[in-house]
Amino acid sequence: MKIISVVGARPNFMKVAPLCRALKAYPQVEHVLVHTGQHYDVRMSEQFFKELDIPNPDINLGIGSGSHAEQVGKTMIAFEQVVRAEKPDWVVVLGDVNATIACSITAKKEHVKCAHVEAGLRSRDMDMPEEVNRLVTDRLSDLLFTPDRLSDANLRAEGVPEERIKFVGNIMIDTLEREREKASALDLNAMVRENLVEPSNSQTFKLSNDSFVAMTMHRPSNVDQRETLVPAMRFFLDEVAKAYPIVWAIHPRAQKMLKEFGLWDEVVAHPNMILVNPLGYHAMLRLNMGAKLFMTDSGGLQEECCVLGTPCLTMRWNTERPVTLVEHGGASRLVGNDVGKIRAAYHEALSTDRKPSRPELWDGHTAERIAQVLAT
Ligand code: UD1
Numbered sequence: 001m002k003i004i005s006v007v008g009a010r011p012n013f014m015k016v017a018p019l020c021r022a023l024k025a026y027p028q029v030e031h032v033l034v035h036t037g038q039h040y041d042v043r044m045s046e047q048f049f050k051e052l053d054i055p056n057p058d059i060n061l062g063i064g065s066g067s068h069a070e071q072v073g074k075t076m077i078a079f080e081q082v083v084r085a086e087k088p089d090w091v092v093v094l095g096d097v098n099a100t101i102a103c104s105i106t107a108k109k110e111h112v113k114c115a116h117v118e119a120g121l122r123s124r125d126m127d128m129p130e131e132v133n134r135l136v137t138d139r140l141s142d143l144l145f146t147p148d149r150l151s152d153a154n155l156r157a158e159g160v161p162e163e164r165i166k167f168v169g170n171i172m173i174d175t176l177e178r179e180r181e182k183a184s185a186l187d188l189n190a191m192v193r194e195n196l197v198e199p200s201n202s203q204t205f206k207l208s209n210d211s212f213v214a215m216t217m218h219r220p221s222n223v224d225q226r227e228t229l230v231p232a233m234r235f236f237l238d239e240v241a242k243a244y245p246i247v248w249a250i251h252p253r254a255q256k257m258l259k260e261f262g263l264w265d266e267v268v269a270h271p272n273m274i275l276v277n278p279l280g281y282h283a284m285l286r287l288n289m290g291a292k293l294f295m296t297d298s299g300g301l302q303e304e305c306c307v308l309g310t311p312c313l314t315m316r317w318n319t320e321r322p323v324t325l326v327e328h329g330g331a332s333r334l335v336g337n338d339v340g341k342i343r344a345a346y347h348e349a350l351s352t353d354r355k356p357s358r359p360e361l362w363d364g365h366t367a368e369r370i371a372q373v374l375a376t
């Protein structure tokens with residue numbers, strides 16, 4: 001039996017690592033790993049392969065950056081050749097990035113069965129490119145591996161036949177459980193210093209657990225418009241950074257927009273704004289383990305905060321991962337990009353203790369369940 005798994009962008013890599021390992025237990029499975037090349041930097045891609053022991057991709061499509069249509073279109077054209085040459089029994093796509101939609105469409109058009117890992121998540125926000133990717137991929141996939149029961153209910157409500165839905169738990173947590181020891185062994189200050197964006201900037205900081213705020217922010221809805229980014233940055237600079245050092249793992253898109261809106265020099269010069277490059281997996285986990293509070297617009301970090309218990313402000317108006325919210329027992333509060341709301345939740349979260357929570361089947365064995373369904 002031949003299975004092709006496809007990855008394209010950073011959030012895919014921590015999901016495919018446990019799947020590669022789990023499929024190895026089945027000698028009858030020939031596993032081909034395809035990287036579309038959407039993320040191509042060492043920091044956005046290669047370091048995850050090294051840290052998480054992901055085998056080198058068998059095939060790299062070298063797609064690179066571009067508009068959504070360019071990325072999806074180029075991926076489909078290149079992946080069609082791969083499917084025709086490899087003739088797989090299954091194509092496995094993960095998450096909600098452009099590789100996910102491109103390769104699920106291509107697989108089905110080539111009459112190959114498609115399985116989606118992390119199916120059924122819905123933000124119901126069609127302005128999010130990821131929501132479009134999720135909807136199309138789930139509509140086409142033959143097997144839908146879901147991370148939680150709420151996702152099962154979403155799929156049922158859309159009329160997906162019961163036999164296609166497989167509740168297996170959250171594959172991200174397989175990686176978190178396997179890697180947490182290595183992460184906790186990292187020296188926080190040395191790790192941050194190694195990753196500084198401006199290493200020449202002789203910033204003095206001495207971070208300790210619970211003494212700093214961690215941040216990531218990169219969604220187009222938060223960083224692409226001046227009216228949204230500038231007031232949020234004023235709150236971070238003038239209020240949060242007055243009280244706590246902020247360690248911001250800054251995505252290339254956010255860096256570009258800060259420069260465009262004339263905020264970059266002020267952010268870099270602020271003594272309590274510690275800008276680090278996109279972090280590797282262990283470094284990000286170490287940061288999360290030590291943070292008093294996490295401010296993020298990432299989906300994956302909401303899940304990691306939930307399991308680690310880090311109070312999390314999710315800078316979005318909706319989430320496809322409601323199981324991570326405080327009202328479902330998780331650690332995350334939705335705050336959108338309204339400064340009044342962010343401020344109120346920030347003060348509330350500061351007085352909240354770390355409270356780990358583990359949704360059903362977020363137990364570190366999701367990939368084994370997936371491999372068993374696919375291989376037997
Ligand atoms: C993609 C995913 C998003 C995920 C994010 C995490 C989609 C639709 N979106 O968004 O779900 O949260 O990755 O990282 O697939 N760039 C680099 N180096 C790289 C890759 C990109 O500098 O290795 C630059 C590009 O030039 C581009 C920008 O970063 O201008 C954005 O990259 P892109 O892949 O288009 O989307 P992301 O915003 O990263």
